[in-house]
Amino acid sequence: MMLKIVQAGEPVLRRRARDLTPEEMTSPGVRQLIALMRDTMRDAPGVGLAAPQVGVDVRLAVIEDRAEYQAGVPAEELAARERKPVDFHVLINPRLVVEDPTEVEFYEGCLSVSGFSALVRRARGVRVEAFDENGQALTVSARGWYARILQHEIDHLDGMLYIDRMEPRSFTTLENHRRHWAMRQVAEVRQALGLPERRG
Numbered sequence: 001m002m003l004k005i006v007q008a009g010e011p012v013l014r015r016r017a018r019d020l021t022p023e024e025m026t027s028p029g030v031r032q033l034i035a036l037m038r039d040t041m042r043d044a045p046g047v048g049l050a051a052p053q054v055g056v057d058v059r060l061a062v063i064e065d066r067a068e069y070q071a072g073v074p075a076e077e078l079a080a081r082e083r084k085p086v087d088f089h090v091l092i093n094p095r096l097v098v099e100d101p102t103e104v105e106f107y108e109g110c111l112s113v114s115g116f117s118a119l120v121r122r123a124r125g126v127r128v129e130a131f132d133e134n135g136q137a138l139t140v141s142a143r144g145w146y147a148r149i150l151q152h153e154i155d156h157l158d159g160m161l162y163i164d165r166m167e168p169r170s171f172t173t174l175e176n177h178r179r180h181w182a183m184r185q186v187a188e189v190r191q192a193l194g195l196p197e198r199r200g
Contacts, residue, residue, distance in 0.1 A: 003040045003054040005111045008161060012052045013112055017059045017157045019093045025135040030060070034090055034133055037062045045069065046111045047086075048149045050156035053112045061153040064088040065146065081106060082124075082144020091130040091140075096154045099141065100125030105186050105198065107170070107177060108152065108162050117177045118166035119186065122148045169193045 006012060024030055033056060041049040041062055047069065051060040065086040070078060078084075101123050108120040125143045128150050132138050142150055152162060163171070170193060172181060181189055190197065 001036060001039075002043050003036050005040065005044065005049075005053050005114075006055050008113050008163070010055070010112075012055055012057055013156070013161060014159045015052070015057060016159050017050075017052050017057050019059050020131075022135055024058075025092050025131055026133070031133065033060070034062060038064075038088060041111075044111050048153040049111065050153045052156050052159075059093045059157045061091045061094065061157065062088065063091065063149055063153065065149060082146075084144075084146070086146050086149070089140075090133040091128060091150075091153070092132065092135075094128045094130035094150075094154050094157070096150065097127045097129070098123045098125070099127050100143065103198075104144070104148070105167075106148070107181065108148070108166075109174065110152070110162050112156075113161060113163060115174055117172055117174055118162065118168075119170035119189065120148075120162050120165050120167070122151050122165075126150055128154070167195065169195060 020030065033051065037049050037051065037054060040054065041064065047065040048061060048063045051058045063086060067085040070083060070085065103121045104124045105119050105121045107117045109117040124147060126147045128140045130138055170189065187197065
């Protein structure tokens with residue numbers, strides 16, 4: 001069974017989700033939610049899914065960036081994005097700390113803003129302290145694309161969407177992104193859109 005992914009405008013996407021209690025973390029209900037979120041994320045397909053995106057107001061996210069999602073991406077683009085496969089994992093009650101504040105800008109999309117993409121600046125490196133599906137504490141350090149995914153999903157738990165952080169002039173449909181922008185460097189895109197050159 002796939003869960004319905006709610007879209008921008010649903011109130012649950014704009015509220016700070018509540019922490020799960022230690023008892024809830026390992027409950028049958030939460031285990032079932034995790035399994036359904038995993039299947040829904042893979043079906044979409046996406047690289048992350050937060051509970052508010054399926055209408056559940058709790059601080060829970062699933063993450064997975066499979067090798068097959070990167071198969072058609074040129075090696076130089078993967079290198080520029082610092083993107084590598086990430087195994088499936090669960091984050092409960094995550095707390096994010098920026099470790100490398102260097103801003104990196106790339107196009108980003110969201111399963112809850114279906115059909116669109118925009119340039120978004122994110123910190124290059126982060127650390128996340130959370131609990132896994134067994135209620136065990138874990139710490140994740142990430143750079144590049146993985147760090148971007150973590151920031152994106154934890155934003156969802158705080159009631160934020162990428163459109164709150166995007167470069168507004170870069171907002172595009174996915175079709176037009178493929179046609180006009182996908183194969184261009186960010187600096188080229190900014191120039192074409194009449195945006196100031198970014199320093200650093």
